[in-house]
Amino acid sequence: DSGVTQTPKHLITATGQRVTLRCSPRSGDLSVYWYQQSLDQGLQFLIQYYNGEERAKGNILERFSAQQFPDLHSELNLSSLELGDSALYFCASSVELAGSPRTQYFGPGTRLLVL
Amino acid sequence: AQKVTQAQTEISVVEKEDVTLDCVYETRDTTYYLFWYKQPPSGELVFLIRRNSFDEQNEISGRYSWNFQKSTSSFNFTITASQVVDSAVYFCALIEAQGGSEKLVFGKGTKLTVNP
Numbered sequence: 001d002s003g004v005t006q007t008p009k010h011l012i013t014a015t016g017q018r019v020t021l022r023c024s025p026r027s028g029d030l031s032v033y034w035y036q037q038s039l040d041q042g043l044q045f046l047i048q049y050y051n052g053e054e055r056a057k058g059n060i061l062e063r064f065s066a067q068q069f070p071d072l073h074s075e076l077n078l079s080s081l082e083l084g085d086s087a088l089y090f091c092a093s094s095v096e097l098a099g100s101p102r103t104q105y106f107g108p109g110t111r112l113l114v115l
Numbered sequence: 116a117q118k119v120t121q122a123q124t125e126i127s128v129v130e131k132e133d134v135t136l137d138c139v140y141e142t143r144d145t146t147y148y149l150f151w152y153k154q155p156p157s158g159e160l161v162f163l164i165r166r167n168s169f170d171e172q173n174e175i176s177g178r179y180s181w182n183f184q185k186s187t188s189s190f191n192f193t194i195t196a197s198q199v200v201d202s203a204v205y206f207c208a209l210i211e212a213q214g215g216s217e218k219l220v221f222g223k224g225t226k227l228t229v230n231p
């Protein structure tokens with residue numbers, strides 16, 4: 001158990017809908033990262049937050065957005081869902097250390113199926 | 116741009132065999148960080164090891180060992196005396212130090228099946 005929690009574990013929805021994925025980082029970790037794992041694209045970085053502020057952005061679609069709240073939990077919002085958004089979405093967290101990227105510990109993932 | 120290549124898509128071995136998973140990386144940076152993660156059938160991503168580019172010592176942890184060779188840009192992972200529980204997809208990943216980015220760039224993964 002990495003200490004990172006994600007809810008829900010599974011989500012089934014229809015095209016055009018909107019969903020929210022939730023992540024709680026490990027105790028003390030200020031950085032939260034979101035990754036998407038799909039069969040065709042593999043594991044892709046989406047976005048990083050550090051202590052409530054957006055730190056880095058990857059190949060995140062405009063239909064997707066995220067935020068990190070004062071209690072450090074994060075939410076990934078996916079809207080106008082398409083079949084191709086079906087994937088496993090991971091959240092990871094790490095502790096901040098100046099000058100050196102820290103190890104990212106991953107949650108169990110949320111499996112999203114868009115029908 | 117940074118890139119991680121895991122040329123072996125799938126490997127199948129019989130229990131107690133040794134197996135090496137290859138990882139080749141590309142980076143323009145002189146300082147970078149390499150990782151291995153394991154994804155068992157249950158789906159979670161489990162951190163195995165981190166190696167900094169300035170530390171070329173190889174590492175052994177039980178049946179696991181890692182061989183880091185800067186000269187060939189490789190960071191290979193060997194499992195000695197494999198067990199059925201080692202069956203999983205293994206990912207090699209890279210972080211460059213420049214620019215403050217902390218995004219992990221993953222290889223496509225190697226699916227290891229250990230048969231009894």
